[in-house]
Amino acid sequence: MKAQLTQKLLASARNRKEIRSLFSRWKKQRPKDLDERFHAAHEEAFEQIDCLDCANCCKTTSPIFKERDIVRLAKHLKFRVSDFSKQYLRRDDDGDWVLQTAPCPFLDSTSNRCSVYSERPQACREFPHTNRKNMGGILGITEQNAHLCPAVATMVESILQEVTD
Numbered sequence: 001m002k003a004q005l006t007q008k009l010l011a012s013a014r015n016r017k018e019i020r021s022l023f024s025r026w027k028k029q030r031p032k033d034l035d036e037r038f039h040a041a042h043e044e045a046f047e048q049i050d051c052l053d054c055a056n057c058c059k060t061t062s063p064i065f066k067e068r069d070i071v072r073l074a075k076h077l078k079f080r081v082s083d084f085s086k087q088y089l090r091r092d093d094d095g096d097w098v099l100q101t102a103p104c105p106f107l108d109s110t111s112n113r114c115s116v117y118s119e120r121p122q123a124c125r126e127f128p129h130t131n132r133k134n135m136g137g138i139l140g141i142t143e144q145n146a147h148l149c150p151a152v153a154t155m156v157e158s159i160l161q162e163v164t165d
Helices: 002-014 016-028 034-048 056-060 067-076 081-088 122-126 135-145 150-164
Strands: 089-091 097-099
Touching (some): 067 122, 081 089
8 A cells, every 4th residue: 555655646746747737727717616626536535545554744744833732732741831842843934833853753653643643733633634615725735735645646636637638
């Protein structure tokens, strides 16, 4: 299964120009059914793909930690907020709180399970953000995620096929 997920990411990389072109057109003029296309592709992709087979998002990137995420995680781990922030977080170039390191320190590398799953940040709860409303507003991040997440790569590939057929 892992090889298939890697193949999805490689296919997404090969289609990078085509994806960028399509998303650029959609940013200028969004199809009325854009949300529906993504939602249908989202459901289909996650019927095939189990995040625990991959966890590439947890291995390579950091979610943005909102203040409420930091407070909740610190409490869960029995840290003071300042100590939690000092040990795990840093400010990025945009001033957002992100992890100091990758992979995520809460990821069990053998099982790909999250040790703080019940208290994970909102960004982790919502990733890959493809089942939300107003997909047109996040096409840039969705394009990036297509090269990071095999499920998003699968969704985008499916949508590209619809558009080019």
